[in-house]
Amino acid sequence: MARPLPALLLIAGALQTCAQQQEAPLIPRERFFTFTERNTITASPDLDRVYFREGPDTVVHVWSTGTNAPLEDLAFPAPVLAFTPTKDGLLAAYRRGEGLHLEHRTGSGSTAFALPAGCERLRFVTTAVGQPERHLLELVCADSTVTGFHVLDLEAGTLVRRYSPQAPGQLQFDGDLRLVAGTARSSSAGNTLMLYHEAQDRWDTLRAHPWTPDLFLGGFSSVVSVSADGGSVYFTSNAEVDKARLYRYDRATGDTTELARDERADMLPFGLSFDARHRPTSAVALYAATHRHVVDPTWRADLDRVAGMLNGDLSFIASSSDDRRWLVRELTGGPSRILLFDRTSGELRFLFSEQPELAGERLATRHARTIRSFDGTQLPAHVYLPAGSDADGDGVPDRPLPTVIYVHGGPWAGISQWNVPFFWRNFQFLADRGHAVINAEFRGTTGLGKHITDLGDKA
Incomplete structure (x- = not known):
């Protein structure tokens, strides 16, 4: 049987010996479990209007970024x-x-x-x-x-x-709506990235991948975009490497160029930002915190500027058709905050919360941690601390707290629980009741490379 992580247990031991005395009224349980978060958030090409679902499925809600107020609902x-x-x-x-x-x-x-x-x-x-x-x-x-x-x-x-x-799935099209690429499942159940030749109505292999456990979640090797002119295919791949990287394939020359890699985690086929020509401008790896890698240097200064104005991690929703405005999320381990950034003025303006029922409440703070295991393996974790329990903000409570260690299922379901309401509502609810919560990754998970996944097979 695998031995527990001593470092993790030390953290838990330091947190768990006594309950926190509640200094504020509890947040009513139903506010955490409304299951009516604002979702399917998208925007008009100029970002003047933001659309989302909330409540009845016959209604689409509209938010004006000009007046920063809701418009008439579309029923x-x-x-x-x-x-x-x-x-x-x-x-x-x-x-x-x-x-x-x-x-x-x-x-x-x-x-x-x-x-x-x-x-x-x-x-x-x-x-x-x-x-x-x-x-x-x-x-x-x-x-x-x-x-x-x-x-x-x-x-x-x-x-x-x-x-x-078409036989391949996850099809990608250029800016003129012409089919360019897709992803097919091979006979061995692996992902094969494919290129389409319209003149011959033929598919060719761009890169083949054998089956790996990350495919339980769809896989980290995927075509993510095609440039508007159809000349470049952007994809993530972990073929012949431990962790997926971001690449660009030039259809004219046949050359493949590496654009981004992370030494700790897989580059993800989601979470990227794109310009109006469908070219990636930044890409993401998750290692507790969001690690954003700049692909387009002309975006670096503004990416750094936005990150410096947020209290959490940056997540992209959309860029305007002229690339001058961005619709972004702030990820803090609770309800996402939706904001509009103007690259010309430098203004970052709050629009609305993913879950308005929790607006104004004192929620738990989330801290990204790295835990060193008994054999030197480094593993990421999130620590949630009740509001008011950490006066100096160092991620360690001022006094010991009862502690819940959350271990996700799978064991291949890594990274999927970091920022979605299905999980954070439970972490925040427990923290509001005086508990510290440790959301820990472990051997056998996905998103941290094939080596970490394979370690799950060893005692």
Whole structure:
């Protein structure tokens, strides 16, 4: 049986001997467990309007970044299955009666677009660069000759099928909505990154990966973007290396260039920031704290500026079509704060909280820690301390506290629990009741490289 982490137990021992005397009223339990967080947050191309879900699934909420206040909610006659912003409104799909309906809401009214009969599912894929009226949709219909990828032109009022269904998944398109790349599952259940040649209607292998446990979570090797001109394919890969890195493949020359790596953790196929031409400007590895690696040097000064103004970690939602404004999240181990950053003025403005029910409450502070194990292995952890229990902010409580050590499942489900409400609401609830909480990683987890995962097989 594997021995426990002595360093972890020392931390727990220092925290656990007596309960914290409550100096403030408890936050009502229901405020933590509303399950109505503002989610599916997205924005118009100019970032003038932010859209999100909250509460009834027939409603999409709208927030004006100009007035920094909510606008009139968009209510639909049936639950909204998918939505995407347009340059002047919102496209939404919903099921009513026997079929799917597609509706475009703008300030001047509503336009319905006819969908083929028998369509069962719709997904908004992407929007053309420089042509915000053109949207790519994936339709799944009873008629196989209709199923596939369709271009919707809002100005022309047309819906035209462009591609049939493709064997690879996670498809990536260029700025003109042309298919460029995707990810296929190999016969050995590994991820194979693929390139599409439209003239020959042919797929070729870009990079193949054998099965590894991180594929239980979708894998850390994936195509993440294609440049607007279609000339560059950006992907993460852990082929022949311990930890996934970010690469750029040049379609004209066939050359592959490494763009980013982290010595402690995998570069993730999500959490990146992109410019308006779909080129990565920064990428992320999670090692308790978010470690953001700059890819585009012209973004470095502003990335540093924003990070310096936050009390937590920086997470990206969107960049405006002129790259001058960013919609970002602040991650603190509690409800995310949504903010707008203006690169010209340098202003960072708070818009709203992910969970307004907890606004103004004294929540736990979260501290990123590195724990040294008995054999020298370094493992990340988060320590949550009750509000008011750490006067000097050093991450150690002023007096011992009862302590909960949280160990996630899997054991391959690493990194998924760091910043999502499903987990942090429990950590914050326990901290509000006077407990310290240690959210610890361990051997066998994913996101810290294949070596750490393999150590889970050893006693």
